[in-house]
Amino acid sequence: MSPLLGLQGFPESWYARGGFLTDQLRERLEPLLPAHPRRFRYPGRKRADDRAALEGILYVIRTGIGWNRLPTALFGASGATCWRRLTEWHEADVWQQPHERLLAEPRAAGLLVLSAVLVDSTHLRALKGGTTPAPARSTGANLAPSTT
16 A cells, blocks of 8 residues: 555545656656756755656646645655746746647647636736725724723
């Protein structure tokens, strides 16, 4: 029995099929990820595996759990490591090429279904300042008495 099956909240079918990142998909994505050779002098701590970080990123996106709740034992990379790697790859413009490559095939075959699309609006800037919310209304009839 795998020690990972003891984690609560993770479906056993997810373990049985090996997660989100298949070997075929990993082989296609690996050349697009930036290489980070270790320094010869003062190499520091060994960098977490890119596959583990990508698997954790995909799991967070798929399930919607918080980065700090991602179990390290399940992927081999902590939620903070996955978040930093996502930020690092975003700043290096890594996501556009895989996105276009992976969507080109189902689009050409007419299999692209846009009913399950993830849009994260926390990173979109509100143009022209957006709308200003109204001030909060008071819920009491009078001001509260002082307790001092």
